[in-house]
Amino acid sequence: MSKYLIDKFLYTVDRDPDLVERYRSAPGELVAWWEAERANTVLNCMTGESSTWLRFTDDERQALIDHDHVRLFELGAHPFLTLTLFIAMFERDNKEPLEYQKAFGARLAHFDLPYPDIAT
Template sequence: MSKYLIDKFLYMIDRDPELVERYREDPRGTVTWWEAERANTVLNCHGGEASTWQRFTDEEREALAAHDHVALFSLGAHPFLTLTLFIAMFERDHGPLEYQKAFGARLAHFSMPYPDIAT
């Protein structure tokens, strides 16, 4: 499991409006594409540096493909990265703060200490 890779995915997708729309419309395809093309690039580096070993687990891949923020939180994804991306994708389908409240309500069953979100 790689909390870093999940957080990197959430961060990189959220910073590109075209990728936000792509992920909203085709989550499984976007996850597959990103893992193959971008997962091993160096974050915020445009010089062609890359690694070759980072991959999602099946559980991570499925949670990302299902837009399942509860599963992502359980896996250690940072809640602010998840929330900001999911607001960009889904807030438009809801009334004011309706999506954010539903997002939080789905996480209400977690008690402290929360899953470790350190990377």
């Protein structure tokens, strides 16, 4: 499992409006593309330097495809990275202020301290 790779995915997708829209509309396609094309690049550096070993586990990949922020949290994804990306994708579907954020938090309410480790 690579919490780093999950967080890198959330971080990089959130910073590109085109990737946000692709992730919203075709998550399986975007996750597969990102894993093949971006997972092994140096974060914020597109100079051709890369590694070859970073891959999502099947569980991580499925949680990303399913937009399952609860499972991502269980896997150690940073909740702020998940929340900011998911706000960009789903807040527009709600009518009330903070409606999405409240629902996001409510789905995580069953967690007790200590929370899953979010250190990378």
